[in-house]
Amino acid sequence: MNKKRKIAWGITGSGEKLVETVEIMQQMRDEYHKQFDIRVFISKAGDQVLKYYNLSNTLETKFDKTWTEINSNAPFLAGQIQLGRYAFLLVAPATSNTVAKISLRIADTLLTNAAIMGQKTNTPLYIMPTDFREGIVTTKLPNGKDLELTITREDAEHVERLSIMDSTNVFENPDEISTIFQKHAEML
Template sequence: MIKKGKRRKIAWGITGSGEKLVETVEIMEKMKEKYKKEFDVRVFVSKAGDQVLKYYNLSNTLETIFDKTWTEINANAPFLAGQIQLGSFEFLLLAPATSNTVAKISLRIADTLLTNAAIMGQKTSTPIYIMPTDFREGTVTTKLPNGRDLDLKITRADAEHVEKLAGMENTFVFEYPDDIPIIFKKYSV
Protein backbone atom coordinates (compact mmCIF):
# COMPACT_ATOMS: atom_id res chain seq x y z
CA MET A 1 0.00 0.00 0.00
CA ILE A 2 1.20 3.47 -0.89
CA LYS A 3 1.64 5.77 2.07
CA LYS A 4 -0.09 9.10 1.80
CA GLY A 5 2.37 11.76 0.71
CA LYS A 6 4.97 9.22 -0.43
CA ARG A 7 6.09 9.89 -4.00
CA ARG A 8 6.43 6.83 -6.20
CA LYS A 9 9.46 6.54 -8.46
CA ILE A 10 9.25 6.44 -12.25
CA ALA A 11 12.30 5.43 -14.31
CA TRP A 12 12.53 7.28 -17.62
CA GLY A 13 15.11 5.88 -20.04
CA ILE A 14 16.39 7.89 -23.00
CA THR A 15 18.17 6.04 -25.81
CA GLY A 16 20.14 7.44 -28.74
CA SER A 17 17.30 8.66 -30.90
CA GLY A 18 16.67 12.24 -31.90
CA GLU A 19 13.28 11.32 -33.37
CA LYS A 20 10.53 12.69 -31.09
CA LEU A 21 13.17 13.58 -28.47
CA VAL A 22 12.35 17.28 -28.17
CA GLU A 23 8.61 16.58 -27.87
CA THR A 24 9.22 13.82 -25.33
CA VAL A 25 11.37 16.07 -23.12
CA GLU A 26 8.69 18.79 -23.27
CA ILE A 27 5.93 16.37 -22.27
CA MET A 28 8.02 14.82 -19.51
CA GLU A 29 8.66 18.28 -18.11
CA LYS A 30 4.88 18.81 -17.99
CA MET A 31 4.37 15.41 -16.34
CA LYS A 32 7.00 16.19 -13.71
CA GLU A 33 5.25 19.45 -12.87
CA LYS A 34 1.70 18.09 -12.98
CA TYR A 35 2.47 15.01 -10.86
CA LYS A 36 5.22 16.44 -8.64
CA LYS A 37 3.36 15.41 -5.47
CA GLU A 38 2.80 11.84 -6.68
CA PHE A 39 5.83 10.86 -8.74
CA ASP A 40 9.59 11.20 -8.53
CA VAL A 41 10.78 10.98 -12.15
CA ARG A 42 14.32 9.65 -12.38
CA VAL A 43 16.13 9.90 -15.71
CA PHE A 44 18.50 7.24 -17.03
CA VAL A 45 20.38 8.08 -20.23
CA SER A 46 22.17 5.56 -22.42
CA LYS A 47 25.64 6.36 -23.74
CA ALA A 48 24.19 7.06 -27.19
CA GLY A 49 21.35 9.03 -25.59
CA ASP A 50 23.91 11.26 -23.91
CA GLN A 51 25.45 12.07 -27.31
CA VAL A 52 22.10 12.79 -28.92
CA LEU A 53 20.96 15.01 -26.03
CA LYS A 54 24.11 17.07 -26.62
CA TYR A 55 23.40 17.31 -30.40
CA TYR A 56 19.93 18.66 -29.62
CA ASN A 57 21.25 20.98 -26.87
CA LEU A 58 19.05 19.26 -24.28
CA SER A 59 21.64 17.99 -21.78
CA ASN A 60 21.59 21.07 -19.58
CA THR A 61 17.82 21.41 -19.93
CA LEU A 62 17.32 17.86 -18.72
CA GLU A 63 19.67 18.24 -15.76
CA THR A 64 18.00 21.52 -14.80
CA ILE A 65 14.46 20.16 -14.96
CA PHE A 66 15.08 16.73 -13.42
CA ASP A 67 17.03 16.52 -10.17
CA LYS A 68 17.98 12.88 -10.57
CA THR A 69 19.68 12.15 -13.89
CA TRP A 70 22.21 9.39 -14.53
CA THR A 71 24.19 8.42 -17.61
CA GLU A 72 25.06 4.83 -18.46
CA ILE A 73 28.52 3.60 -17.54
CA ASN A 74 27.77 -0.02 -18.43
CA ALA A 75 24.84 -2.48 -18.38
CA ASN A 76 24.83 -2.48 -14.55
CA ALA A 77 25.91 1.05 -13.71
CA PRO A 78 24.03 2.86 -12.50
CA PHE A 79 22.31 -0.17 -10.96
CA LEU A 80 18.90 0.40 -12.54
CA ALA A 81 18.21 -3.29 -13.28
CA GLY A 82 18.66 -4.12 -9.60
CA GLN A 83 16.30 -1.34 -8.53
CA ILE A 84 13.76 -2.55 -11.09
CA GLN A 85 14.18 -6.12 -9.81
CA LEU A 86 13.45 -4.97 -6.25
CA GLY A 87 10.27 -3.18 -7.31
CA SER A 88 11.58 0.31 -6.60
CA PHE A 89 9.80 1.82 -9.61
CA GLU A 90 6.12 2.09 -10.49
CA PHE A 91 7.03 1.63 -14.16
CA LEU A 92 9.87 2.01 -16.66
CA LEU A 93 9.36 4.34 -19.60
CA LEU A 94 11.73 4.12 -22.57
CA ALA A 95 11.04 7.12 -24.76
CA PRO A 96 12.24 7.54 -27.37
CA ALA A 97 13.61 4.06 -28.02
CA THR A 98 15.89 3.37 -30.98
CA SER A 99 15.40 0.41 -33.29
CA ASN A 100 18.60 -1.01 -31.75
CA THR A 101 17.12 -0.91 -28.23
CA VAL A 102 13.80 -2.34 -29.43
CA ALA A 103 15.52 -5.18 -31.32
CA LYS A 104 17.72 -6.04 -28.34
CA ILE A 105 14.78 -6.24 -25.96
CA SER A 106 12.75 -8.33 -28.40
CA LEU A 107 15.72 -10.69 -28.84
CA ARG A 108 16.44 -10.74 -25.05
CA ILE A 109 19.86 -9.05 -25.32
CA ALA A 110 20.49 -7.24 -22.03
CA ASP A 111 23.88 -5.67 -22.74
CA THR A 112 23.06 -2.01 -22.09
CA LEU A 113 21.70 -0.14 -19.09
CA LEU A 114 18.23 0.24 -20.59
CA THR A 115 17.88 -3.15 -22.29
CA ASN A 116 19.02 -4.82 -19.06
CA ALA A 117 16.49 -2.81 -17.03
CA ALA A 118 13.65 -3.53 -19.47
CA ILE A 119 14.29 -7.27 -19.55
CA MET A 120 14.59 -7.37 -15.76
CA GLY A 121 11.31 -5.47 -15.52
CA GLN A 122 9.64 -8.03 -17.73
CA LYS A 123 10.92 -10.79 -15.47
CA THR A 124 9.69 -9.11 -12.28
CA SER A 125 6.32 -7.80 -13.54
CA THR A 126 7.30 -4.14 -13.58
CA PRO A 127 5.29 -2.45 -16.35
CA ILE A 128 7.49 -1.41 -19.27
CA TYR A 129 6.31 1.33 -21.64
CA ILE A 130 8.30 1.73 -24.84
CA MET A 131 7.96 4.37 -27.56
CA PRO A 132 9.85 2.95 -30.56
CA THR A 133 11.02 5.54 -33.05
CA ASP A 134 10.71 3.02 -35.89
CA PHE A 135 7.12 2.04 -35.16
CA ARG A 136 5.86 0.84 -38.55
CA GLU A 137 7.27 0.02 -41.95
CA GLY A 138 7.50 2.94 -44.37
CA THR A 139 9.18 6.30 -44.71
CA VAL A 140 9.17 8.89 -41.94
CA THR A 141 10.50 12.42 -41.89
CA THR A 142 12.49 13.44 -38.85
CA LYS A 143 13.98 16.78 -37.78
CA LEU A 144 17.73 17.06 -37.45
CA PRO A 145 19.27 19.22 -34.70
CA ASN A 146 19.83 21.98 -37.28
CA GLY A 147 16.11 22.00 -38.15
CA ARG A 148 16.45 20.29 -41.53
CA ASP A 149 14.25 17.36 -42.46
CA LEU A 150 15.63 13.87 -43.07
CA ASP A 151 13.63 11.04 -44.62
CA LEU A 152 14.26 7.62 -43.08
CA LYS A 153 13.08 4.24 -44.31
CA ILE A 154 11.70 2.02 -41.55
CA THR A 155 12.24 -1.60 -42.55
CA ARG A 156 9.91 -4.57 -42.11
CA ALA A 157 12.45 -6.07 -39.68
CA ASP A 158 12.24 -2.96 -37.47
CA ALA A 159 8.44 -3.11 -37.46
CA GLU A 160 8.53 -6.84 -36.62
CA HIS A 161 10.59 -6.15 -33.50
CA VAL A 162 7.97 -3.60 -32.40
CA GLU A 163 5.22 -6.18 -33.00
CA LYS A 164 7.16 -8.75 -30.97
CA LEU A 165 7.55 -6.27 -28.08
CA ALA A 166 3.83 -5.55 -28.15
CA GLY A 167 3.17 -9.23 -27.52
CA MET A 168 5.49 -9.50 -24.51
CA GLU A 169 4.22 -9.69 -20.96
CA ASN A 170 4.18 -6.43 -18.95
CA THR A 171 5.33 -4.55 -22.06
CA PHE A 172 3.31 -1.82 -23.73
CA VAL A 173 4.33 -0.02 -26.90
CA PHE A 174 3.03 3.35 -27.98
CA GLU A 175 3.76 5.59 -30.94
CA TYR A 176 3.60 9.23 -29.91
CA PRO A 177 4.87 11.43 -27.06
CA ASP A 178 1.27 12.62 -26.63
CA ASP A 179 0.47 9.14 -25.26
CA ILE A 180 2.72 9.69 -22.23
CA PRO A 181 0.14 11.67 -20.20
CA ILE A 182 -2.26 8.71 -20.52
CA ILE A 183 0.35 6.47 -18.88
CA PHE A 184 0.88 8.87 -15.98
CA LYS A 185 -2.86 9.29 -15.50
CA LYS A 186 -3.26 5.50 -15.32
CA TYR A 187 -0.95 5.37 -12.28
CA SER A 188 -2.18 8.56 -10.63
CA VAL A 189 -4.03 7.99 -7.36
Protein backbone atom coordinates in the same frame (compact mmCIF):
# COMPACT_ATOMS: atom_id res chain seq x y z
CA MET B 1 0.16 11.72 2.54
CA ASN B 2 1.35 8.83 0.39
CA LYS B 3 5.02 8.53 -0.45
CA LYS B 4 5.95 9.49 -4.00
CA ARG B 5 6.50 6.58 -6.38
CA LYS B 6 9.64 6.60 -8.50
CA ILE B 7 9.44 6.50 -12.28
CA ALA B 8 12.43 5.45 -14.38
CA TRP B 9 12.59 7.32 -17.69
CA GLY B 10 15.12 5.91 -20.15
CA ILE B 11 16.42 7.92 -23.09
CA THR B 12 18.23 6.12 -25.91
CA GLY B 13 20.21 7.52 -28.84
CA SER B 14 17.37 8.70 -31.03
CA GLY B 15 16.65 12.27 -32.03
CA GLU B 16 13.25 11.28 -33.44
CA LYS B 17 10.54 12.72 -31.16
CA LEU B 18 13.18 13.58 -28.55
CA VAL B 19 12.33 17.28 -28.24
CA GLU B 20 8.60 16.53 -27.90
CA THR B 21 9.26 13.77 -25.37
CA VAL B 22 11.39 16.04 -23.18
CA GLU B 23 8.65 18.70 -23.28
CA ILE B 24 5.95 16.19 -22.30
CA MET B 25 8.09 14.78 -19.49
CA GLN B 26 8.58 18.28 -18.10
CA GLN B 27 4.79 18.68 -18.14
CA MET B 28 4.41 15.33 -16.36
CA ARG B 29 6.96 16.39 -13.75
CA ASP B 30 4.99 19.58 -13.11
CA GLU B 31 1.56 17.96 -13.14
CA TYR B 32 2.40 14.86 -11.07
CA HIS B 33 5.14 16.20 -8.78
CA LYS B 34 3.17 15.13 -5.69
CA GLN B 35 2.68 11.55 -6.86
CA PHE B 36 5.84 10.72 -8.80
CA ASP B 37 9.58 11.29 -8.68
CA ILE B 38 10.89 11.03 -12.26
CA ARG B 39 14.42 9.69 -12.47
CA VAL B 40 16.21 9.98 -15.82
CA PHE B 41 18.53 7.27 -17.14
CA ILE B 42 20.42 8.11 -20.31
CA SER B 43 22.18 5.59 -22.55
CA LYS B 44 25.67 6.39 -23.83
CA ALA B 45 24.25 7.12 -27.28
CA GLY B 46 21.39 9.07 -25.70
CA ASP B 47 23.94 11.30 -24.00
CA GLN B 48 25.47 12.14 -27.39
CA VAL B 49 22.13 12.83 -29.03
CA LEU B 50 20.93 15.03 -26.15
CA LYS B 51 24.05 17.13 -26.69
CA TYR B 52 23.37 17.39 -30.45
CA TYR B 53 19.86 18.67 -29.69
CA ASN B 54 21.11 20.99 -26.91
CA LEU B 55 18.94 19.23 -24.33
CA SER B 56 21.53 18.00 -21.82
CA ASN B 57 21.37 21.16 -19.74
CA THR B 58 17.57 21.11 -19.83
CA LEU B 59 17.46 17.65 -18.31
CA GLU B 60 20.07 18.46 -15.69
CA THR B 61 18.25 21.60 -14.57
CA LYS B 62 14.64 20.37 -14.87
CA PHE B 63 15.06 16.89 -13.34
CA ASP B 64 16.73 16.38 -9.97
CA LYS B 65 18.02 12.90 -10.64
CA THR B 66 19.76 12.09 -13.94
CA TRP B 67 22.29 9.36 -14.63
CA THR B 68 24.25 8.43 -17.73
CA GLU B 69 25.09 4.82 -18.55
CA ILE B 70 28.53 3.58 -17.60
CA ASN B 71 27.74 -0.04 -18.48
CA SER B 72 24.77 -2.44 -18.36
CA ASN B 73 24.81 -2.48 -14.55
CA ALA B 74 25.96 1.05 -13.74
CA PRO B 75 23.99 2.78 -12.55
CA PHE B 76 22.29 -0.32 -11.14
CA LEU B 77 18.82 0.37 -12.54
CA ALA B 78 18.07 -3.31 -13.27
CA GLY B 79 18.59 -4.17 -9.60
CA GLN B 80 16.34 -1.33 -8.47
CA ILE B 81 13.66 -2.45 -10.94
CA GLN B 82 14.04 -6.04 -9.70
CA LEU B 83 13.42 -4.90 -6.13
CA GLY B 84 10.21 -3.08 -7.12
CA ARG B 85 11.54 0.40 -6.39
CA TYR B 86 9.94 1.86 -9.54
CA ALA B 87 6.25 2.12 -10.42
CA PHE B 88 7.15 1.72 -14.09
CA LEU B 89 9.92 2.06 -16.66
CA LEU B 90 9.35 4.35 -19.62
CA VAL B 91 11.82 4.17 -22.52
CA ALA B 92 11.12 7.10 -24.80
CA PRO B 93 12.34 7.53 -27.39
CA ALA B 94 13.64 4.01 -28.04
CA THR B 95 15.95 3.36 -30.99
CA SER B 96 15.46 0.38 -33.30
CA ASN B 97 18.64 -1.04 -31.73
CA THR B 98 17.17 -0.92 -28.22
CA VAL B 99 13.83 -2.33 -29.41
CA ALA B 100 15.54 -5.19 -31.27
CA LYS B 101 17.72 -6.06 -28.29
CA ILE B 102 14.76 -6.20 -25.90
CA SER B 103 12.70 -8.27 -28.35
CA LEU B 104 15.64 -10.69 -28.77
CA ARG B 105 16.40 -10.71 -24.99
CA ILE B 106 19.83 -9.06 -25.27
CA ALA B 107 20.46 -7.25 -21.99
CA ASP B 108 23.85 -5.67 -22.69
CA THR B 109 23.05 -1.99 -22.09
CA LEU B 110 21.69 -0.10 -19.11
CA LEU B 111 18.21 0.26 -20.61
CA THR B 112 17.89 -3.16 -22.26
CA ASN B 113 19.03 -4.81 -19.02
CA ALA B 114 16.50 -2.78 -16.98
CA ALA B 115 13.68 -3.43 -19.47
CA ILE B 116 14.24 -7.18 -19.54
CA MET B 117 14.50 -7.28 -15.74
CA GLY B 118 11.25 -5.29 -15.59
CA GLN B 119 9.56 -7.88 -17.78
CA LYS B 120 10.84 -10.67 -15.54
CA THR B 121 9.48 -8.97 -12.42
CA ASN B 122 6.21 -7.76 -14.00
CA THR B 123 7.16 -4.11 -13.65
CA PRO B 124 5.11 -2.16 -16.19
CA LEU B 125 7.26 -1.27 -19.17
CA TYR B 126 6.30 1.42 -21.68
CA ILE B 127 8.35 1.77 -24.85
CA MET B 128 8.03 4.39 -27.57
CA PRO B 129 9.90 2.94 -30.58
CA THR B 130 11.06 5.51 -33.09
CA ASP B 131 10.72 2.96 -35.88
CA PHE B 132 7.14 2.03 -35.08
CA ARG B 133 5.84 0.86 -38.46
CA GLU B 134 7.27 -0.01 -41.85
CA GLY B 135 7.44 2.84 -44.34
CA ILE B 136 8.91 6.29 -44.90
CA VAL B 137 9.11 8.82 -42.05
CA THR B 138 10.46 12.34 -41.96
CA THR B 139 12.41 13.39 -38.90
CA LYS B 140 13.96 16.70 -37.83
CA LEU B 141 17.71 16.99 -37.50
CA PRO B 142 19.24 19.15 -34.76
CA ASN B 143 19.74 21.95 -37.33
CA GLY B 144 16.00 21.90 -38.12
CA LYS B 145 16.34 20.27 -41.53
CA ASP B 146 14.19 17.31 -42.51
CA LEU B 147 15.64 13.84 -43.02
CA GLU B 148 13.66 11.08 -44.73
CA LEU B 149 14.17 7.59 -43.31
CA THR B 150 12.93 4.18 -44.37
CA ILE B 151 11.66 2.01 -41.53
CA THR B 152 12.25 -1.61 -42.51
CA ARG B 153 9.98 -4.61 -42.13
CA GLU B 154 12.52 -6.06 -39.68
CA ASP B 155 12.35 -2.99 -37.43
CA ALA B 156 8.55 -3.13 -37.44
CA GLU B 157 8.65 -6.85 -36.61
CA HIS B 158 10.66 -6.16 -33.44
CA VAL B 159 8.01 -3.63 -32.38
CA GLU B 160 5.32 -6.25 -32.99
CA ARG B 161 7.25 -8.78 -30.88
CA LEU B 162 7.48 -6.26 -28.04
CA SER B 163 3.79 -5.45 -28.21
CA ILE B 164 2.82 -9.01 -27.24
CA MET B 165 5.33 -9.45 -24.42
CA ASP B 166 4.10 -9.58 -20.83
CA SER B 167 4.16 -6.33 -18.84
CA THR B 168 5.15 -4.46 -22.01
CA ASN B 169 3.25 -1.66 -23.73
CA VAL B 170 4.39 0.03 -26.91
CA PHE B 171 3.12 3.37 -28.09
CA GLU B 172 3.83 5.63 -31.01
CA ASN B 173 3.63 9.27 -29.93
CA PRO B 174 4.89 11.37 -27.01
CA ASP B 175 1.39 12.73 -26.35
CA GLU B 176 0.40 9.24 -25.16
CA ILE B 177 2.72 9.61 -22.16
CA SER B 178 0.16 11.66 -20.23
CA THR B 179 -2.27 8.71 -20.34
CA ILE B 180 0.39 6.46 -18.80
CA PHE B 181 0.94 8.87 -15.91
CA GLN B 182 -2.78 9.35 -15.40
CA LYS B 183 -3.34 5.57 -15.25
CA HIS B 184 -0.63 5.10 -12.63
CA ALA B 185 -1.76 8.12 -10.61
CA GLU B 186 -5.23 6.61 -10.37
CA MET B 187 -3.69 3.42 -8.96
CA LEU B 188 -2.17 5.28 -5.98
